[in-house]
Amino acid sequence: MSRLTLAAALVALVALPAAAAERFVLVQSTTSTANSGLYDAILPQFEAATGIQARVVAVGTGQALKNARNCDGDLLVVHARAAEETFVAEGHGLARHALMHNDFVIVGPADDPAGAAGTPDAAAALTAIARAAAPFASRGDESGTHAKERALWTAAGIDAAAASGTWYRETGSGMGATLNLAVGMDAYALTDRATWVAFANKAGHRIVAEGDPALFNPYGVIRVNPERCPNVRAAEAEALEAWLLSPAGQDAIAAYRRDGQQLFHPDAAD
């Protein structure tokens, strides 16, 4: 083995344990809260207040819940109400607390070939897209946004999955990757407003439908049940949950803006 590889081994030995020493909490999270920059804005405040490092694994609500079921995480920040309640009811989580909300929007190409922009609500917009067989990029990944999207299709009485591979395109990717694809192929897509506002590759895409109460997007926070998962960092998880729901955490969430817009609205009752 050469001197170079030996040196490399030494570097690795020195560098690796350094990351494991401090107190931390592992958050399994939806991607929108990470991609929109919210965590970068608020978590340093939590870390300064408590000395606990918040480590975020941003994977999409479906996978976050699955990982937490495997006990690979201490706290969940997700947005799929029904799946969250199942998670708690099955004993994997302690309780679901309302953290904050924003809304979903339907975005599409500037020239709006399906004429979705003039429609009164989300169901009508989706109906217009389906009728025009205009390309629609779906997450297709069991994320919170995907769950909402399927509920919206069902409410509109359209079996979009039947058109999979034609105008209905399931990307199986995160929100940002799906938006990149939608922009690339002039497709419509459902996205949470936070990711959309922060998204830097909009090209000509714009919001074509918004404001329908059906597009409400609530985020919940859930502590993983330490009785089922003895390995969880219970005290640290409790500290982060308490901070997020406290006036300090709620104010930090409300204060986060991109392009002058507030992206998340705090929901914790005080």
Add this chain to the structure above:
Amino acid sequence: MDGFSGAVSAAFGLLAALDPELTGIVGLSLAVSLGATVTACALGMPLGALLAVARFPGRGLLAAMISALMGLPPVVAGLAVYLMLSASGPLGPLGLLYTPTAMVIAQTLLVLPIVAALTRETVAALHDEYDELLRSMNAGRMFALGTLLVDARFALTTAALAGFGRALAEVGAVMIVGGNIAHATRVMTTAIALETSKGELALALALGAVLVALSALIHGAVALLRNRAEGPAHA
């Protein structure tokens, strides 16, 4: 593409200014991938040499399996390591998931077949050449193996570099077992994936340019060391 050259110069500017965020990511990338390469070499080179020299039943099958694993998709390696290290997996109690150590393990799985297969080929060729000489010296098996490995050292650097390249470039495995956690397990490739998903395409591409430049630097340094060590006699 508008803004690309700006993003590239900004990225290299951050690197030159030793921006702690970027240097931390670059440093972890190098540490994890080098750690994996070193581990894979320590295991894979003796294994490859053994496969080249020893005769035992199932040797052909084992060699074929190792060659096949050179094409192991990183995401599969990541999933396998995730299932092992998950708190509900067999090695869960070690608490290694979402740590750099988990990333080293996953990348070792990816690099090991490359190193072992390339070592086997190199040593087999040398073995054909020197078999008689070693026999005439009455050399033991271990001595013969060691001699062949030392003699093959320059070819083996190439094997190690090929493995290192694979480790440094992959994103699927470290994303799953590392989790792309800021200031803890974020490396170059997962940072590039993250910037892409934020729609920051120019910045993502600029980080890619930094990664390629670093890789070129390492390959250049190794080539230089090798030229010096090999000397004019072998040129």
